[in-house]
Amino acid sequence: MKLTFPEGFLWGTSTSALQIESAGNHDWRGLKAKDSSILYKNIEHDLRRNEDAEIIASLGNAYRFSPDWSKLQREPKGELETKVIDGYRNFMGTLKDRGIHLMFVLHHFANPDWFVNVGSWTAEESAELFRDYSKKVASAFGDLVDSWNTINEPGLYIDYGYLSGNFPPYKKARLISALKVLNNMSTAHNLAYDEIKEKYDRPVGISNDTMNFHAESLLGKILARTADWTKLDYVPDKFKKVDFVGLSYYGRIPFRPGPITEVNTPGIFDELGRPHDNIWEYYPEGLRDMLIRFEKKYRKPIIITENGCCTDDDDQRIQSIKDHLKAAHDAIKSGVNLKGYFHWSTFDNFELHLGLSYRFGLVGVDSKTLERKPKGSALFYEIIAKNNFLEII
Ligand code: BGC
Numbered sequence: 001m002k003l004t005f006p007e008g009f010l011w012g013t014s015t016s017a018l019q020i021e022s023a024g025n026h027d028w029r030g031l032k033a034k035d036s037s038i039l040y041k042n043i044e045h046d047l048r049r050n051e052d053a054e055i056i057a058s059l060g061n062a063y064r065f066s067p068d069w070s071k072l073q074r075e076p077k078g079e080l081e082t083k084v085i086d087g088y089r090n091f092m093g094t095l096k097d098r099g100i101h102l103m104f105v106l107h108h109f110a111n112p113d114w115f116v117n118v119g120s121w122t123a124e125e126s127a128e129l130f131r132d133y134s135k136k137v138a139s140a141f142g143d144l145v146d147s148w149n150t151i152n153e154p155g156l157y158i159d160y161g162y163l164s165g166n167f168p169p170y171k172k173a174r175l176i177s178a179l180k181v182l183n184n185m186s187t188a189h190n191l192a193y194d195e196i197k198e199k200y201d202r203p204v205g206i207s208n209d210t211m212n213f214h215a216e217s218l219l220g221k222i223l224a225r226t227a228d229w230t231k232l233d234y235v236p237d238k239f240k241k242v243d244f245v246g247l248s249y250y251g252r253i254p255f256r257p258g259p260i261t262e263v264n265t266p267g268i269f270d271e272l273g274r275p276h277d278n279i280w281e282y283y284p285e286g287l288r289d290m291l292i293r294f295e296k297k298y299r300k301p302i303i304i305t306e307n308g309c310c311t312d313d314d315d316q317r318i319q320s321i322k323d324h325l326k327a328a329h330d331a332i333k334s335g336v337n338l339k340g341y342f343h344w345s346t347f348d349n350f351e352l353h354l355g356l357s358y359r360f361g362l363v364g365v366d367s368k369t370l371e372r373k374p375k376g377s378a379l380f381y382e383i384i385a386k387n388n389f390l391e392i393i
Contacts, residue, residue, distance in 0.1 A: 003329040004389040010101055010340025011385035012062030013362060014306050016108035016152065017071075019349040020045035024070035026110040027120075027168040033355030034263070042350045043365045048372075049091040055363055055372060056346055057098040060385035064305060064342045066105035066152065069133060070112035077132045085140050092144045101146040103305075103342070105207075106134055106192060108152040109167065109352070120169065121161075122180045127187040134192035142200040149246055149305060150192045153209040154185045155235035166353045186238035193241050206239040207246035207305040208232075210294075211253050212286035220255030227253070232293070244339065245298050248306035249287045249324075251280035263354065277320070278310040278358055284323035291331035291338060301339045304328065308344035308360045310351070317362075317377040325390050343381060347372065 022041045023029035031039040045052050046068075056063050067088050072080045092102055107130070111120055115129060134150070151157075157167065158178050165172035193204050210232060215224035236245075254260045260268050262276050269275070275282035287307065294302055309320035321343065332338050348361035356367060362378035365371070384390050 001392050002389050003326060003392065005329065006332065006338075007388075009338075009388055010062040010303065010342075011060035011381075011388075012064055012101070012103070012340065012342045013056065013059045013346035013381075014064040014342040014344050015045070015346050015349065016066045016105065016110075017045075017068035018066075018108055018110040019345075019352070020347060021068055021071075022046055024068040024110075025113045026068065026070040027113065027116050028110050031168070031353070033350070033353055035355035035357040037350070037355035037357065039350050043347055044370055045347070046087070048370070049087070050094070051372065052347070053091055053094040053098075055374065055378075057095060057100055058374075058382055059343075059346060059362060059378060060381070061099065062101035062103065062146075062340060062342065063095055063346075064103040064105060064149065066108035067137075069107065069110065069115075073112065073133055073136070075114050076118060076129055080136050080140055089141065089144065092141065096144055102144060103147045103149055103303075104137075104141060104145045105149040105152050106130075106137060107150065109157055111168075116169070121184050122177050124184070126184045127191055130188035131191035131195060134188075135195040138196045138199045142196070142202075145200070145202060147202055147244070147303075148196055148204040149207050150189045150204065151185055151239075152207050152305075153248060154182065154189075154206070154239065155231045156209040158182055158185075158235070159231075160353070182235065182238060189239050190241050203243040203301075205242045205244035205246045205303065206236075207248055208236045208239070208294075210247045210249050210290045211251065211280070212283050212289070214252050214254045216254045216256045219257035223257060223259070224253075224255040227255075227259075232290075233297075236294075236297075240298070242300065244301040244303050245294055246303045246305035247290060247294060248344070249290055249304065250307065251277070252283035252286055254281060277316065278312075279354075280310075282309075282320070284320070284327045286327075287324050288327040288331045288334075291328065291336045292334055295331070295336040301337050303340045303342070304338070305342055306344040307341065310358050310360050312359055314375045314377050317375070318380050321377065321381060321384070322390065322392060325384065326392065329390070
């Protein structure tokens with residue numbers, strides 16, 4: 001069977017500076033991850049831009065990426081660094097010459113040290129500082145950008161930074177701070193939206209982190225419903241000033257009654273005989289449901305800003321791409337206005353608080369030599385993107 005996607009569909013891959021560039025002066029630099037790797041040089045994308053641009057251009061007609069704020073702006077309201085701008089512009093220009101749609105993400109989890117020093121996202125002036133940054137970025141890069149994603153996954157950032165304490169600033173159960181951050185981030189998003197729109201009439205959106213939260217016991221029902229409401233309604237509703245709604249989707253979290261993941265409760269999925277990757281339960285059909293839910297809720301174009309599989313088994317990654325694209329196609333058939341799909345991720349990279357050994361890449365990266373080597377999944381994805389259809393048997 002041939003699953004054909006709408007004309008002009010965006011096929012791309014997604015990365016973040018935090019996870020692929022050598023670290024700037026930001027709040028993740030030097031982080032020791034669960035697997036003991038230290039976030040410092042990552043995969044040195046900033047030193048291998050030409051080579052990486054060729055790889056990126058082969059993987060679809062689009063690319064979602066975020067430059068490093070701390071390298072571009074060295075102090076509150078400072079002018080952007082000319083040399084750093086030039087480096088990013090050359091890279092972006094190479095991709096534009098190859099006809100690649102560029103989706104520029106303004107904030108992907110990392111904050112410059114100077115921003116942390118003034119109180120980071122709990123400080124009232126955070127939104128104004130972000131507005132200033134967005135304005136300068138729009139004028140430095142706007143001519144090369146096809147679409148914008150202001151903030152990557154505010155819900156996940158707030159949860160991991162201020163409630164569960166996995167991300168900098170590692171705060172736990174700080175509900176008041178979490179609400180302040182949400183308020184400041186949504187204000188910052190609205191201000192950035194206006195700044196960009198003033199200069200360029202290109203689509204500006206948000207990305208929401210979504211998962212299927214599944215109750216599997218009585219107490220689990222309360223926890224799953226709370227997670228569902230917070231992550232899929234309460235937070236996304238704060239970011240409604242958008243031209244498109246972005247969402248990432250990785251799988252299912254069962255609540256029995258606490259959340260089960262392969263990272264925090266290893267072995268349980270195997271005991272239960274349920275498929276999983278190295279982090280989450282495998283549940284591709286949840287993507288279709290999520291897309292339908294967001295379509296009904298917002299009636300705006302939708303883009304899958306991230307979807308991927310954390311595994312060293314490339315056959316599992318290929319199967320995951322097939323199953324998730326089938327789910328996305330089912331959603332389109334049900335009337336979802338889906339405009340694009342970005343696979344997470346182009347390269348194996350530094351998986352946030354877990355480290356380099358948690359691999360999501362279509363392209364493998366040798367941990368010592370940093371040599372890039374496309375996996376079978378890269379070729380598989382490249383063909384789907386070129387054809388604009390997926391053939392399933
Ligand atoms: C984040 C990425 C991360 C991926 C896999 C997303 O929520 O935006 O930075 O690597 O999930 O965990």
